[in-house]
Amino acid sequence: MLLKKIQIPGLLLTGFISIFVAGAVITLLFHSPSLKIGPLWSDPYYRHITVFSFYQAFLSTLLSVLLAIPLSHALYRREFWGKSLLLKLFASTLVLPVLVVIFGLLGIYGNSGLLAKLYLQFHSVLPFSIYGLKGVLLAHVFFNLPFATRLFLQALQSIPKQQHQLAAHLGMTHWIKFKGLEWPHIRTQLAHVSGLIFMLCFTSFATVMALGGGPKATTIELAIYQAIKFDFDLQTGALLALWQMSLCALLAFFLQKTTRSVLLNASYIPIKVYLFDDRFRDKCWDFLCISLVVLFVVPPLIIVVIYGLNEKILFVLSDINFWMAFKNSMIIAIFSGFFALLMAFFILLCSRVWRMGNKHSYADKIELLATIILVTPSLVISTGLFLFLREFNHFLMLPLFIVIAVNALMALPFALKNLAQPMLHNAQKYEKLCISLGIFSFSRFYLIEWKALKVPIVQAFSLSFALSIGDLSAIALFGNRDFSTLPLYLFQLMGSYQMQSAAVVALILLLLSVGIFILTEKIFHIKRVQHD
Structure with a gap:
């Protein structure tokens, strides 16, 4: 009975992620008057971007x-x-x-x-x-x-x-x-x-x-962005999105079946x-x-x-637009990292119960569903969710919520990868001991999980933080003068040929991305020394 309760949060989260992604895609399709597959095959441009997508990925x-x-x-x-x-x-x-x-x-x-x-x-x-x-x-x-x-x-x-x-x-x-x-x-x-x-x-x-x-x-990914952002052609965007999702799903299925x-x-x-x-x-x-x-x-x-160390440092640091972008980036990175870590932990709690019971196929399936973002263009999720919620005018901070949600989903596969083996090994060591001593719930998390998995948990958060603070795809659709992040601010500076200011922002982004790993490593090194 207790093991079934442990599985509930992971099952609910996986179901929510599936509904979240499916709802975004369905909403995008609903806003498209019609979907015809013919133009995808007959239009030379669509054939070209498909071939180029495969070609550049193959060469890379x-x-x-x-x-x-x-x-x-x-x-x-x-x-x-x-x-x-x-x-x-x-x-x-x-x-x-x-x-x-x-x-x-x-x-x-x-x-x-x-x-x-x-x-x-x-x-x-x-x-x-x-x-x-x-x-x-x-x-x-x-x-x-x-x-x-x-x-x-x-x-x-x-x-x-x-x-x-x-x-x-x-x-x-x-x-x-x-x-x-x-x-x-x-x-x-x-x-x-x-x-x-x-x-x-x-x-x-x-x-x-x-x-x-x-x-x-x-x-294909860039063509989706161009169709939705510049032309607001939802029909073409939805068609290309479905095409890319189909190709990515086939690739992911092949990858799962043929590799370890x-x-x-x-x-x-x-x-x-x-x-x-x-x-x-x-x-x-x-x-x-x-x-x-x-x-x-x-x-x-x-x-x-x-x-980045040039005379424009003071100019950038005195720009209100920079600080607004900095604030949004930090909020998005912190909350996205936290939610990605939380979702990964509960999903892996569920999957490791199945693995301990030799139900590896069930565990593989729930982890695969949790990584559905790998085969779903983030632009599709962002646009679909925005179209679904835009009728609710009182969501004044709606774009911020969308970007946080999408970035958390994008970081989830990496958090799962970082925590999967350590959590399974920890359960194999201490599962019987916890049952015999009656250590459950929060007590087990603090005494067993956190003590043993502190380093991989912090590493997973740092990784999710770094991925979110440098992401451009989710913010690309919703960025404007009132809502921007450091990557979008940097892209705008580069696009307007303000290269010295762009260099300063690039340096700050680099320091933030690397600094999160250095900071967490130093903190936990100090704690280990104090504990010893």
């Missing part, structure tokens, strides 16, 4: 994965000063605000960036433009290459040290050891990593909107790698791989810091 995935394999191999073999810091940076690139990264990339690869100035010194011009497909691929690789590297590195770290000792005893060369020992471990995660990166790139919004470069480089999940851990545990034939050529190759990626990932962030 291919580049990220192909580069991540030798990089993870090199990082696995080598120990050097700053490796732990580099891996922490790799773990955070996926949640950095998109526009901050784009600003940094523009500072290096843009028409007025460092490379363009370098070419100008030799009386030449930059041979490529960052706008269009090249820019989209560049940004996607920046986000996903470190992410893929982390996952492949974790797969390599799962190799028992006895196998390394055996390989050294047998005198295996570098290449034979990679093929026979390391590659099988990478291959087990290859499909999962590739599928996840493909989904992230396929539904990319802010990157394509900032660097897309016109109709030739437009994805990976637990991304922020910590790094070095393992001694026994190298029998460590030649100078191999050392040079590993050094080259690591150096090139460091030169690719680190400089854009340094550019954001350098460019």
